[in-house]
Amino acid sequence: MDVKTVRLTVAQALVRYLAAQFVTLPDGSRERLFGGVWAIFGHGNVAGLGEALQAAQDVLPTLRAHNEQGMALAATAYAKAHFRRRMMAISTSIGPGCTNLVTAAAVAHVNRLPMLLLPGDVFISRAPDPVLQQVEDFQDGGVSAVDCLRPVSRYFDRIVVPSQLLTALPRAIATLTDPAQCGPVTLALPQDVQAQAFDWPESFFAERDIHFRQPQPEPAELAALASLLRQAKRPLIVCGGGVLYSAGGVEALKNFVESHGIPVGESQAGKGALAWDHPLLAGSIGVTGSPAANELAAQADLVLAVGSRLQDFTTGSHALYAQATLLSINVNGFDAIKWGGHSLQCDAAVGLAALGSALASWQADTDWTAHSQRLCHGWRRQVDEIVRSQRASLPTYAEAIGAVQASAADSTERDIVVCAAGTLPAELHKLWRTSTPGGYHMEYGYSCMGYEVAGGLGVKMARPEREVIVMVGDGSYLMLNNELATSVMLGHKIIVLLLDNAGYACINRLQQACGGLPFNNMLADCLHGEHGIPQIDFAQNARSLGAEAETVSTVAELQAAMVRARAASRSYLIQLRIDGPQCTPEGGSWWEVGIPEVSEREQVRAARAAYEEARQRQRH
């Protein structure tokens, strides 16, 4: 047979293949699956992949940032903001450039978010070994730095001869776009192989439209779940991120809860699926949960988790609804069967619709629905007060959240708040209000400090029409803030609200709750030398990176500054000194933390006793 071929290098073929993958978005537009390629060039990618990318700028733009972790975090956030329908690739050099990816790959892996990692790798020929940056393994000649990415990749391949791309690339795309397998994919690209030419079949580069699968429920599983639900009187839904990632999931959830009168508690990843003022939304659930959702969780006789990994923060370390029958709709079998849950392994939208049909006119106990609605309503009124209450001498997290939302009439529709670690995830989970899926962008699977600024950039690239507001603590900002300069360079404006309390306040609180002394968290409690604790000027730091910035000290000043920040065209940082210890006391639940079994400290022994008692309430 006469196959038409085209002679290209491995790198050129890879780029051409990526550019040929298309998706149709919910608004009907047809876009490339890959929104671009982040790249920091060096040994092992500049000559091969760099040459191929340069020639493809019109179809696959290459973007440069300042740190590989930052690039990959931006890519992760981009995919999350696109509900996994669009993604980015990342190209790195062979050594530190590659290992800098590991943390970000773990973020994407834990959060089930797609991104394509294309690290350069050492010469397959081994002719110049050991090359600059080569990690030499004394026992295994095949190991290189790239192997660090194996445990945090859903698919890993090393392209040692060109023809392997013919199988590796379709597998890579299938993994990246599969609802259950979705996560980072790594294709290790030895630099000599990147540059090798091969006669590729032209058909390999034909444009392809990706179909996102929505697996259907299995009849027996469906019948079992419907029967359990029909026996329930006090059901509660735990809404996870899978609802947002499923096409039609948000509408299906709304229909389901309204038809059957079931209240909803939202996980960190699932927040935003129902609008903040939905009468059956009890707000956040779990360790960072609202009093309403956690009270319902304690009273529920059945919990239906939809698209949730059932992480400890969502289940109160399995002590929050340990007595309830657990059902789980999840597209991923690994998640669906967790903790003895009765599983319906399928897409969230499809599963909810099918379950709704099977239940027909069945409703939760009317008293339960009415009781739930009262709690939901009560919590909404309480939030109004919490975000205005002056609970400390300095502004609090809650007041800062209130001021941000009050600074624009359309905040709940237009803003996307971005956050990942520290005290803010708890505060935002309880208090942030959004009416739009995606308006709450929290990376709380890996809760990676440093995600915020880089992630905010990725979100803005995916959602340029929205106001992206990064809320970040001083600790997280200092861990990784350099992509603020990238946001200025690329013209993707983000607002960064930096809440400075001079240290790791959330861990300081945790330490004391575990019976410990304040130690090594707040800067004041850390070893310091003759110059004392630095007074860090975050506004000046942001200005030095090209952003606009200002420092404010009251809630009223913050609200006025937010108006200026919203009007600005370039990235804008607002620094606010807040009260360290003061966080919102309402809500929350037990969280399992390993407390020392023996200690000289009475407080630790007391914490251990409380811990052992709390463990009795866990689901077994």
Ligand SMILES: Cc1ncc(C[n+]2csc(CCOP(=O)(O)OP(=O)(O)O)c2C)c(N)n1
């Ligand atoms: C990369 C990384 N290292 C360590 C941690 C553990 N950790 C979670 S929050 C936190 C402190 C956050 O401090 P900051 O951002 O200032 O927040 P706040 O003081 O408001 O709690 C630490 C050390 C983490 N989540 N990520």
Ligand SMILES: [Mg+2]
């Ligand atoms: Mg702090």
